[in-house]
Amino acid sequence: MNAAVDIELIAVLSGAACVAGLLLAVVAIVGTRRPPGPGPGARRGISRLGFGATARERRFHQLLLVGAVLAGALGFLLTGLPVVGLLVAVAVPGTPWLFSVGRAEQRAIARIEAVGEWTRRLKDISATGQGLQAAITGTVATAPEEIQEEVRLLAARLQAGWLARPALLAFADEIADPVCDQVVAALILHLTDRGERLGDVLGSIAAAASAEVATRREIEAKRTQPRFAVRFLTGMTLAVLAYGLLNTDYIRPYGTPTGQLVMAVLGTSFIVLLAWVRAMSQPQRPARFLSPPEPQEVLT
Numbered sequence: 001m002n003a004a005v006d007i008e009l010i011a012v013l014s015g016a017a018c019v020a021g022l023l024l025a026v027v028a029i030v031g032t033r034r035p036p037g038p039g040p041g042a043r044r045g046i047s048r049l050g051f052g053a054t055a056r057e058r059r060f061h062q063l064l065l066v067g068a069v070l071a072g073a074l075g076f077l078l079t080g081l082p083v084v085g086l087l088v089a090v091a092v093p094g095t096p097w098l099f100s101v102g103r104a105e106q107r108a109i110a111r112i113e114a115v116g117e118w119t120r121r122l123k124d125i126s127a128t129g130q131g132l133q134a135a136i137t138g139t140v141a142t143a144p145e146e147i148q149e150e151v152r153l154l155a156a157r158l159q160a161g162w163l164a165r166p167a168l169l170a171f172a173d174e175i176a177d178p179v180c181d182q183v184v185a186a187l188i189l190h191l192t193d194r195g196e197r198l199g200d201v202l203g204s205i206a207a208a209a210s211a212e213v214a215t216r217r218e219i220e221a222k223r224t225q226p227r228f229a230v231r232f233l234t235g236m237t238l239a240v241l242a243y244g245l246l247n248t249d250y251i252r253p254y255g256t257p258t259g260q261l262v263m264a265v266l267g268t269s270f271i272v273l274l275a276w277v278r279a280m281s282q283p284q285r286p287a288r289f290l291s292p293p294e295p296q297e298v299l300t
Contacts, residue, residue, distance in 0.1 A: 061093070068092035078245050081254060083263045090271065091241060098234040101227045101278050102220070107146075108177065109216045114144035115180050116209030118151060122183075123202035132187060133158045150174045164191055166293030173292040179209045181290040219283065226281035233274055 072089025076082055121142055126135040136155050143151040150171055157167040165188055172184040186201045244251045254263045 064093045064096065075241075075245060079248065079251060081251065081260065081263070083254070083260050083267065084241075084244065084251065087263075087267045088241060088245075091238065094271070094274075095234060095238065098230055098274055098278060101230050101281055102223065105216070105220055105223075105283055109213055109220065111146045111175060112177055112179050112209055112216070113213045114146035115175060115177070115183060116206045116213065117144050118147060119183050119202050119206040119209065123199045123206070126202070127199050132164065132190065147175065164188075169290060169293040172288075172290050176288065178286050178288050179205070179212055181288050182208070184290060216283075223281050223283070226277060230274065230278045230281060233277065237270065237274070 068089040071092050072085040074085075075088035076085030079085070118139060121139050122135055125138045126132070130138065136151070136158060140148075140152050140155045153174070154167055154171040157170065158164060162170075168184045168187055172180050182205045183202070186198065186205060190198045251263075253259055
């Protein structure tokens, strides 16, 4: 009886060690510092872990977490192995995260293209002699879908009494791309010197945005092979887990405490490998040169 208790205790400790290893791996890859948040009054952007900014995205990830708990419990009940339950639980939210590799970059490219289109429309409206605030408000109805919410929020802030400079800085912080920083910098400079060449500057930035979109799409196409590797390895992992749940003979050698430790080490190593390959297929974030507005800058 004491031997059985010892085996159960070792199995529990093995599961705890696996959890600790996975947490350390996530911390090593993701980091412990939060990314900089948006300016005052701005909505939160999508976090690095992808918890979502909209209610629909948050609900989806909440369902994933609930599904992870249920799937992990089911895996443990079917096999009697705590590490299997843990790996199944990690696979539920981890699979969409791995299969969605490249989606954030595609969204970023679409938003840059949208910024270029919005800049051209802003140039056309400002050429009619309207003030900057009126020109921005006039682009709300025709703003590209990818940045329509941000443009609407910018116009609403200006109408609510925000100073133009912090409102524009908050807008740039929500788009979070150096191309948008160029547009906002030109608009802020126009607030101070009231020059007559704003249209030319905006036209040049819009043309540069088109060139940036073409370059990023070319780079994105070259990242297809490593991203296919991520999806292929993810599919293999799911197949192995499914086979192990359906065929208990396959995982029977891992039923001992030593086997659980080996499974924990192999599972953790494989998860770290998948995350590493995914990180290699992701481009570096382009450096920005504008900072979010200070709270005291917001209102007059």
